[in-house]
Amino acid sequence: MRSYNATSPADWSAAGAWHTVPWSPVHGLHGVAAGATGPGAGNSSGSTGDSRDSTDISSAAFGGHSPAASTTPSQDGPGSRSGTTSAAPSTPTSPTSPTSFTSTAPTATTAPDLGPSPIGWLKSGIPYLPPTDALQLHTLDVWVPNHDNTNVPPDPLSPSSPSEAGGTWIVYIHGGAWRDPFITSASFAPAAGYxxxxxxxxxxxxxxxxxxxxxxxxxxxxxxxxSHPAPRDPSRQARHPDHIADVLAALSFLGRVCIIKGGAVKTNWILAGHSCGATLAFQAVMHPARWKLSSSSSSHVLPPPRALVGFNGLYDLAGFVAAPPLAYAHLRDAYREFTTAAFGGDEDGWRAVCPASAGGQWVQEWPPTKKSVVLVQSREDSLVPWDQIDAMHARLADEGGVNVTVVESDGDHDDAWKKGGRMADILWGVVSEKV
Ligand SMILES: N[C@@H](CC(=O)c1ccccc1NC=O)C(=O)O
Structure with missing residues (x-):
């Protein structure tokens, strides 16, 4: 795979349109959740020709997601309205999926009077590989806050772009066991809205x-x-190291383009992931030679993140399959199935790629001298046991050199991103350097 080095700011700004993210007067929030997931949600980033069957084996084994949340297509993602870039005042919209908000209290119940300005903008479906190489899932979504309460969407070429304001970039990697086509980049929309x-x-x-x-x-x-065969979709046939190669290619794209306004992300960013997205986030700071990639796709253009935040992460798949905790033993075959699909059938290979079980001293492969890991887990997670973060924590403690914080959250596995409020609070704490 080639890396993307032809991108000029103009190329990037042409990649799509900004959509406004308005306030909602109802919960002090905006309608972020409906259609946050699902093939095609929010952009062209999902996969094709598939629909969630609530009785499929994965849903049966893993509980599935609410079809309402996972199959409602929304072209525009969080709270945005139809249409393209809007510099016009936005009328706040109600959340279109009330269930998405029921159990996560927003930090503020009363929205400050910001007038008609949106709280930010979203550009989705941005390809991070050149057109000749990019498959349907080689895309990313970008949200920028409205720092100065204007109605002007960001322009990467403008010196007054919000990206100028500094601060930390958050880069998020979604979960879905490396295979679920209904969990895409758009699954970050609820947390992004918060x-x-x-x-x-x-x-x-x-x-x-x-x-x-x-x-x-x-x-x-x-x-x-x-349960969701897509034999003709080349972006749905991945096998390790394809997933991590794509993540590294996306990060390298972020380092090259001006989205990040001449490089704010280059020095100040954190990497977060949910479930297998957490596995990928940790793999992204391990030495790329571990993945035996071609040199161009593994070249690090971005300096490494200052912090990793793993939500309900998978850190030791071989350990789980060898000895699942009693309450999770019924998931063993399902774990074996998705792990084999992602990494092949060799269990030693699983050990080598998982961050809690990989050989060597990978923490030292992650260069910053001051680095942090936040491990977030819920005891109500019906898919991933608490002992995954215990294993990860023990591994990090063994190696040392990293500041580890364990945060107990609540709710089931996918609630973390479906609800988004707690995820946002934790990430806000990290960017504010309070966590
Ligand atoms: N919905 C997924 C299952 C899934 O996401 C999952 C199941 C068990 C443990 C972790 C999971 N996701 C991690 O990314 C599937 O259909 O395969």
Missing amino acids: LLHHAAEHAAGSGAPPPLAGLVSINYRLSPHP
Whole structure:
């Protein structure tokens, strides 16, 4: 795979249109959740020709997601309205999926009076590989907060672009067991909405630019899913190291383009992931030679993130399959199935690629001298046991040299991204350097 080095700011800004993310007067939030997932949700980033069958084996084994949340197509993602870039005042919209908001209390129940300005903008479906190489899932989405309460969407060429305001970029990698076509980059939309809300509130309250520069959510090629066959979709036939190669290609794209305004992301960003997205986030800081990639796709253009945040992460697949905790033993075959689809059948190979079990001293392969890991897990997670973060924590403690924080969250496995509020609060804490 070639890396993307032909991108000029103009190329990037031409990649799509900005969509406004408005306030909602109802919960002090905007309608972020409906259609946050699902092939094609929010952009062209999903896969094709597939629909969630609520009785499929993965749904049966893993509980599935609510069809309402996973199959409602939304072309525009979080709270955005139809149409393209809008510099016009946005009318706040109600959340279109009330269930998505029921159990996560927003930090503020009353929106500050920001007038008609949106709280931010979204550009989705941005290809991170050149057109000759890019498959359907080689895209990412970018949200930028409205730092100065204007109605002008960001222009990467403009010196007054919000990206100028500094702050930390958050880059997010979605989960879905390396294969679920209904969990895409757009699954970050609920958390992104809350984060933009935090940023707008911060700006309204203090007049100071928020600590958040922007958000990026990455798609990557998926492995085949027996319940959602897509034999003709080349972006659904991935096998390790394709997933991590794509993540590294996306990061390298971010380092080259001006999205990040001459490089704010280059020095100040954090990498977060949910479930197998957490596995990928940790793999992204391990030495790329471990993945035996071609040199161009493994070239690090971005300096490494200052922090990793893993939500409900998978850190030791071989350990789980060898000895699952009693309450999760019924998932053993399902784990074996998706792990084999993603990494092949060799269990020693699983050990070598998982961050809690990989040989060598990978923490030292992650260069910053001051680096942090935040491990977030819920005891109510019906798919991933708590002992995954125990294994990860033990491994990090063994190697040392990294500041580890364990955060207990609540809710089931996919609630973390479906609801998004707690995920956003934790990420806000990290960008504010409170966590
Ligand atoms: N919905 C997924 C299952 C899934 O996402 C999953 C199941 C068990 C443990 C972790 C999971 N996801 C991690 O990314 C599937 O259909 O395969």
